[in-house]
Amino acid sequence: MIEKNLSSLKEEITAIAHRCGRAAENIQLVAVSKRFPVEVMLEAIKYGHNLFGENYIQEATDKSQYLPQGAELHFIGHLQSNKARLAAEISTMIETVDRAKLGHTLNRHLEKLNKKLDILIQVNIAKEPQKSGIAPEHAESLAAELSRLPMLQLKGLMTMPPLTTTPEEARPHFRNLRLLAEQIRGKGYFHDDSMELSMGMSSDFKVAIEEGATYIRIGTAIFGQRPPR
Numbered sequence: 001m002i003e004k005n006l007s008s009l010k011e012e013i014t015a016i017a018h019r020c021g022r023a024a025e026n027i028q029l030v031a032v033s034k035r036f037p038v039e040v041m042l043e044a045i046k047y048g049h050n051l052f053g054e055n056y057i058q059e060a061t062d063k064s065q066y067l068p069q070g071a072e073l074h075f076i077g078h079l080q081s082n083k084a085r086l087a088a089e090i091s092t093m094i095e096t097v098d099r100a101k102l103g104h105t106l107n108r109h110l111e112k113l114n115k116k117l118d119i120l121i122q123v124n125i126a127k128e129p130q131k132s133g134i135a136p137e138h139a140e141s142l143a144a145e146l147s148r149l150p151m152l153q154l155k156g157l158m159t160m161p162p163l164t165t166t167p168e169e170a171r172p173h174f175r176n177l178r179l180l181a182e183q184i185r186g187k188g189y190f191h192d193d194s195m196e197l198s199m200g201m202s203s204d205f206k207v208a209i210e211e212g213a214t215y216i217r218i219g220t221a222i223f224g225q226r227p228p229r
């Protein structure tokens, strides 16, 4: 099941990329394994997939003990400052930095670990009251501040658009994230002039790729229905 899902997803990503004139290598699949046992991750690794997304620090820390060298973990959940040290230790990227204080806390732990870490800023692109992420109009000044922290390598932006009934309704939100990222890149705040965009999930990744996603975060379409918490 996992092997078949991964290979058909990768074919689909390649097809969509070609259709919109993009290189498929610039679109990375983050396999979201939250709430699944580590065995499903090991199965994906067996089929050559090494990049995973996790939402809960304790769960991710427990699973990370069993992952081989070379497995990459993106932290994609809401991150509390008191969990920053663990997140810094186990992640190859934190996609959900949404406030300056968290950036400073991460930087301090990373100095002790002597580790540089790729991060994204999570943007609450539609300014939904209950959602994490910084408001779009404050993203640039947060980027300016984070870009000065030596152990953080700010690579781009991440978002979760509002839940919609059709994927097409997410398009303007994805487009707005890209426009915001272009503005921030223009100011020189992204590490190495990169511009990563983490957007799109099982239901709307096609639209996200058309709008420039470089990371798509897919759970259900790879691993099936998630077990309850």
Ligand SMILES: *Cc1c(COP(=O)(O)O)cnc(C)c1O
Binding pocket: 032, 034, 055, 076, 077, 160, 201, 202, 203, 217, 218, 219, 220, 221
């Ligand atoms: C759970 C989750 C996903 C994956 O969602 P699916 O609909 O299962 O593909 C992606 N991003 C974030 C932030 C998530 O929490």
